[in-house]
Amino acid sequence: MPRTLSILGATGSIGVQTLDVVMANPDEFRLGWLTVNTRFDLLEEHLGRLQKHGFTPQGVVIADESAYNEFRRITSFKGKILCGDEGVCEAAAAPENDILLSALVGFSGVLPNYAAIQQGTPIALANKETLVSAGAVIMPAARERGVEILAVDSEHSAILQCLAGEYLEEVEKLILTASGGPFREWTIEQLENVTPAQALKHPNWSMGNKITIDSATLMNKGFEVIEAYWLFGVGAEKIEVVVHPQSIIHSMVQFCDGSVKAQLGLPDMKIPISYALSLPHRYPSNFKRMDICALQNLSFFPPDMVRFPCLRLAFDSLAQGGTAACIVNAANEIAVASFLQGTIGFLDIPRLIETCLEKITHIDTPTLDDIVQTDKKTRALAESLVKQGMSVPAVLMPKVNGAATNPNLVSS
């Protein structure tokens, strides 16, 4: 029996690869809703491609209003067409959904994912910021409704695959591997001067801009630690990060008998997407196979939290609990956007986050509304810090050994 799948973020990297998985398994799926933010032109293109494969979604949502208007002008799509964040939430909570692939970017995923949980729909989650910001609210809600949250991130999918047939209480350690990003071997001095173009070149994975920068700062790995904490319900002390530059082993699990299981493969997100949709089974695929004998010099290193303070901040926020990780996430979203616009430097990203963590009031046991408000306040503070810095760029980007210090940004 085909299941009705809706995709939040259908034109992003994960969304498009999910459509590939759907088209490769036509008997498994019907399409419910596809949502996009602004890329109405790409949506129209994908609708055409889907139609050729016999797929017509029930409806689409274009969150951005002007993009929505443009889409209505150009499209030949005959289904429902909604607009705005409410439209995205409506698609997420559509009662006909059997499963939701959630690939929104950043905090924007929180409310739609929460809406899906209220509806009782299992979520294949590619939007880690939802758990980073709101895990304390999302996971209890999911447990209460018996809603499964399935990992799509390659690391968490690796862990999920290694946990198949195992008992969570027999897990000794989750070992998240990190490529270490493009700047793995750079000095702090070199990191000060990283340009957006340099940071956007990830050595192993081709991904969206936000996550690529997060990978370069290791914030992405920090978020994955927090995500693993919520997804698998193990203590933070059982989660470890290890740098593995070849990105072949996607993550590992160590059990109480000393045995370690790993999942490995080429860096192809279609495998974890496919697994989240097929588990406990697996769909046959023609994805390129790994040539084991081409694997040479696989290596592993401890991460450097001095040169990559974002990873430390993530661990700290997890230890702190409550809204701490929400603050880290919100500050990071502003910091990354500012870095991509060229208004702050690469190492200003952790500085901005740390400053926000110190200045925003912390709530130990937040409600969903507390989280939404904390996110808003943090963004406002981060934006104003960036603006203040922008007028004094020499101060905003103090050299590590230099005398200049921005009073608004505490150096780690």
Next chain:
Amino acid sequence: MPRTLSILGATGSIGVQTLDVVMANPDEFRLGWLTVNTRFDLLEEHLGRLQKHGFTPQGVVIADESAYNEFRRITSFKGKILCGDEGVCEAAAAPENDILLSALVGFSGVLPNYAAIQQGTPIALANKETLVSAGAVIMPAARERGVEILAVDSEHSAILQCLAGEYLEEVEKLILTASGGPFREWTIEQLENVTPAQALKHPNWSMGNKITIDSATLMNKGFEVIEAYWLFGVGAEKIEVVVHPQSIIHSMVQFCDGSVKAQLGLPDMKIPISYALSLPHRYPSNFKRMDICALQNLSFFPPDMVRFPCLRLAFDSLAQGGTAACIVNAANEIAVASFLQGTIGFLDIPRLIETCLEKITHIDTPTLDDIVQTDKKTRALAESLVKQGMSVPAVLMPKVNGAATNPNLVSS
């Protein structure tokens, strides 16, 4: 509820480590029978050690008659004491056994394992030659009685662990890793002159003599291919061998979606022994943990079947089916014993096997008795070939590029 465990081959490397696992998990086990071949002194020692941990087996068997007599003279053991191969079979088939750890060496395991299956007792199997020689009889008998045969070999345990929670029909490939043995980089010319002392030094694993020589010739890996074929019921074309000199990844499974799972760890047989006894659960252990960041330069190579013809012979015999692998195993047992006695050379091992494969009558669908007879005939032929060669050592060990050819041994 503790289960009654009996151990065939209790003083061998696997047997002793099994006793360690038992003593570390005193609430899980009662001891049924312990069998040994000749090492009555070691048996007495272990009985003392076990007693201090509150374990007294129900009975013991000493297969060798003079060792049995010696044991009776020195022991203070109050339980039943049996002798001979019949005694071993009686212990294997004891109705009180809840599980049998079968760690006999070579063909000697076939009849006791068969007896346990007839009794309906699950077997944790460390004696791969049983499946190599008699898989065609053993596995249908086990299936018919619903008896589980659980892998203890580190490679097959790795596969078993990777298959937990998965579906056999979604397996694309079983990838057995091989250390490559101590002679991985030796030329054929060098291999002609390998001494027993050199071959007994395995780079990664400390094991019994027979299996250490089998590892050096890659016959062990060949047997593991055949064992995997019988244990997991996948086609021979789905089983692959890859040389991995570090022996960290113990084996892998590739699934139909392109995903690969691996089990890894330090080379410690206690982990696979423990898993075979605990699965689907895992016993907590204090076995030394692997330091992931100490892993560097993990590498993988295709095996060389020209320098290591034993591996090719195993694949060939699997393709041939019937009694072919039984012939290979019997010839190999004689060849290894002769090599260890210094009466034939290292590369005479595959030559002797190949000659036996050509000269012994093949039976396509053998009975257990056919297998026992084929084993006997092959041993007799192999022994006579070795004896003929012993009188003309220059001929028995022809140099690869030399003119001498032993008419009794076909070079591969």
